Amino acid sequence: MVVESYGEVDILDESHIVTVRKTIREAASRIGFGVTDVTRIVTAGSELARNAFHYAGRGVMRWQEVENGQSIGIELVFEDHGPGIANLEQALEPGYSTSGGLGMGLPGTKRLMDEMDIRSRVGEGTTVTVRKWRRK
Amino acid sequence: MANERISVIKVRETLMVTMPADPDDSTITALQEEVLQAMARYEASGLILDISAVETMDSFFARTVVETTRMVELMGGKTVIAGMRPSVAITATQLGFTFGNTKTALDVDYALDLLGDRHPRRPGHGR
Ligand SMILES: Nc1ncnc2c1ncn2[C@@H]1O[C@H](COP(=O)(O)OP(=O)(O)OP(=O)(O)O)[C@@H](O)[C@H]1O
Numbered sequence: 515m516v517v518e519s520y521g522e523v524d525i526l527d528e529s530h531i532v533t534v535r536k537t538i539r540e541a542a543s544r545i546g547f548g549v550t551d552v553t554r555i556v557t558a559g560s561e562l563a564r565n566a567f568h569y570a571g572r573g574v575m576r577w578q579e580v581e582n583g584q585s586i587g588i589e590l591v592f593e594d595h596g597p598g599i600a601n602l603e604q605a606l607e608p609g610y611s612t613s614g615g616l617g618m619g620l621p622g623t624k625r626l627m628d629e630m631d632i633r634s635r636v637g638e639g640t641t642v643t644v645r646k647w648r649r650k
Numbered sequence: 651m652a653n654e655r656i657s658v659i660k661v662r663e664t665l666m667v668t669m670p671a672d673p674d675d676s677t678i679t680a681l682q683e684e685v686l687q688a689m690a691r692y693e694a695s696g697l698i699l700d701i702s703a704v705e706t707m708d709s710f711f712a713r714t715v716v717e718t719t720r721m722v723e724l725m726g727g728k729t730v731i732a733g734m735r736p737s738v739a740i741t742a743t744q745l746g747f748t749f750g751n752t753k754t755a756l757d758v759d760y761a762l763d764l765l766g767d768r769h770p771r772r773p774g775h776g777r
Pocket residue numbers: 561565566569570594596597598599605606610611612613614615616617618619620621640709710
């Protein structure tokens with residue numbers, strides 16, 4: 515059996531947020547993360563999947579196993595072609611929300627993961643990349 | 651999917667609601683309706699929300715749980731959240747979530763004790 519070290523999930527309707535969570539849980543567990551880190555990674559992925567679905571209507575999540583010297587990890591990329599984020603700094607402030615949410619998704623995700631990178635252009639879309647590492 | 655069902659049973663004055671491991675958003679939203687209607691239907695005075703099976707609680711799920719406890723409170727009921735896994739507690743806290751004044755218990759057993767202790771069946775003011 516060939517074990518895939520990357521994958522992709524389309525986020526087209528609400529139930530795909532669950533698919534994203536299941537996919538990430540399986541991948542992170544197989545990469546060898548402990549249960550608390552798996553929970554952190556899955557929760558972060560759930561926030562980003564919901565943002566893509568909620569603000570852009572649809573999106574895609576790609577994951578891959580990554581390596582860096584003594585560490586291995588997981589990288590998740592969430593891409594959408596929605597409205598984009600006008601002010602990134604503001605979007606990352608805890609409590610800031612344009613939808614009456616808690617404004618917890620982005621700042622929380624940043625705390626749960628080791629690295630987070632957001633690229634967004636108004637009118638073009640948003641790509642959020644997060645990584646979590648563990649020692650080999 | 652059978653494991654996506656919310657289970658609701660009543661024991662004495664208490665409604666016990668068990669959440670599935672990984673509910674989708676509509677199941678989470680249904681939690682509110684189902685719980686509030688069951689509270690009224692069974693004339694329950696307390697609610698135990700058993701989340702021991704729950705593996706992931708993101709901000710949407712956590713917000714719905716807290717909202718539900720507030721609504722139950724408005725109806726005159728008390729809620730205890732039971733069985734939160736350590737990994738879920740750590741993650742929810744790091745995410746930035748506070749469960750406010752919501753009561754929590756290690757498991758359903760302790761939750762029943764807590765409801766018994768904190769819910770004297772006589773009128774009076776809280777605290
Ligand atoms: N993929 C996206 N496309 C467009 N805007 C986005 C996207 N993701 C986030 N945003 C913007 O950033 C804000 C903050 O996002 P964040 O996830 O932190 O909070 P929220 O979604 O509003 O509430 P919560 O996640 O707590 O329910 C959002 O209100 C929205 O304006």
